[in-house]
Amino acid sequence: MIVALAGGVGGAKLAQGLMAAPGAGDLTVVVNTADDFDLFGLRICPDIDTVLYTLGGIANPETGWGIAGDTFATLDALAGLGRDPWFRLGDRDFATHIHRTERLREGASLTTVTAELATALGIVATVLPMTDDRVATVVETPAGALPFQDYFVRRRQADDVLGVTFEGIERARPTAGVEAALAGAGLVVFCPSNPIVSIGPILALPGARDALAASPAPVVAVSPIVGGRALKGPADRMLATLGSEVSPLGVARLYAGLIDGMVLDDQDADKAAAIEAELGIATLVTGTVMGGFESRRALATRVIQFGRSLVPVGSGRT
């Protein structure tokens, strides 16, 4: 079984590749929920939905998030009622949030609701929220502390990030499903998601690092930084203002002690030696920029092959 840790668009793309890669076996995607927030009284889970819509084959190919061909009549009407339509929720997308919000209010766990949504979308992989507890990313900026989606969507990542905290993380726990997945994994993949605000919250959950360390599986990360830039989102700027090198080496340093292998793009081939020498992490240099389905599956296939060639940390590998 492959366990992928994922955030939004980049993570979802590789997860789709992993689901379809030849010989991949069962896939479990553990998804960041620290971006979740309430809007119009509805529970919005942006990363989970991006993963669900991508794995379900209905993601908007232009944006990576939202549903292909979705319309915006409800949001437009809310704007007509004086509500700020800053977060672009489509009509079909609203159905997800309405359904989830009601199920959560009925007492269903986010894990259960996510499984229901995955089933409704015909997804063969298991999609797990990292936790059923509430965690909220807060971004420290010169303008003050901002809820994540305010920083990310409303203010378009224009603020320098001086710090990131995960409210509620100390009381949150990985779900039993997440712990079981890590314990039973044959390979763990950190998808090319933001290491600070997408993979970061998953790793910050109390017990998560121990569960990863205890897992018998090799752990491989795919760098979200290519040629000094994030393919999508603010990971490059965040790394810079938080004092990390904006490169696969900088990412690998954040993951040091957790990962056995790092996949980096051909453009960053010069970083491979430093990752191996400084951190003792094996590397695979390959094309990592994903476009459509075939390139996702191809990258996933190479990641799996690389990962399975590795001997996990703590298993005698030197």
Added chain:
Amino acid sequence: MIVALAGGVGGAKLAQGLMAAPGAGDLTVVVNTADDFDLFGLRICPDIDTVLYTLGGIANPETGWGIAGDTFATLDALAGLGRDPWFRLGDRDFATHIHRTERLREGASLTTVTAELATALGIVATVLPMTDDRVATVVETPAGALPFQDYFVRRRQADDVLGVTFEGIERARPTAGVEAALAGAGLVVFCPSNPIVSIGPILALPGARDALAASPAPVVAVSPIVGGRALKGPADRMLATLGSEVSPLGVARLYAGLIDGMVLDDQDADKAAAIEAELGIATLVTGTVMGGFESRRALATRVIQFGRSLVPVGSGRT
């Protein structure tokens, strides 16, 4: 000031006419809320919304409810998630329910939220829910007790109605706004809405009958029964199974002691004498079947003229 008591489509049509009638002055519409229910975790107020959409000029002219030209992407997507789309909520309509539900959860009263919606729709009349308390119509049928919308929409009024109860009515109260409107009214109009399940709950509110009796205004009802049939909905069948005559006389008997005048259709001219003789209620026989805006305004104008010619019960009229 005119105060209109209204339920759904028929009531909304006359209310629109009253809002636009020459010399009508201020209009307050007191709307039945006993049909309200929760669906998908959202608070749905069918009669309030029909009144709002009609007065706001955006009601679907074919159905009388819902919004003209609305689309159904959200409901279709909910159906894709396994939810039963039995109650036809459009995308723009969903915005109303989402907004209202959040505002109610924030602690706003239904009166406040309704006023906000009316303002957003540019409605110059005052639209008041009959109460801010929860009241729920339950319909007794051979198939058992049914929540109103189950009977009305899901089962398409196919069940015989053996009884009607209003759950919570004994603990509910008319709002201060409703009481003030009745106390200050120059004319009260019972719109041609179902006397049992639309006007009935308003009159069943503790204190409502006393407030009407104490009002200095004449009270006029417009019959929803024309030629032995309800123009819309199950009022005719309900009257029959509950033992009332299916005619303006049967309706007038239900309102006896409350109304000073009854407006009935030309088709029912033969009932006027009995209404006057048996109940001491003045009558106006005229065309009452409303189509578009002009016919609504014309009927409203005649109703106002008739109403203002009456001396209220208890004011010395014999």
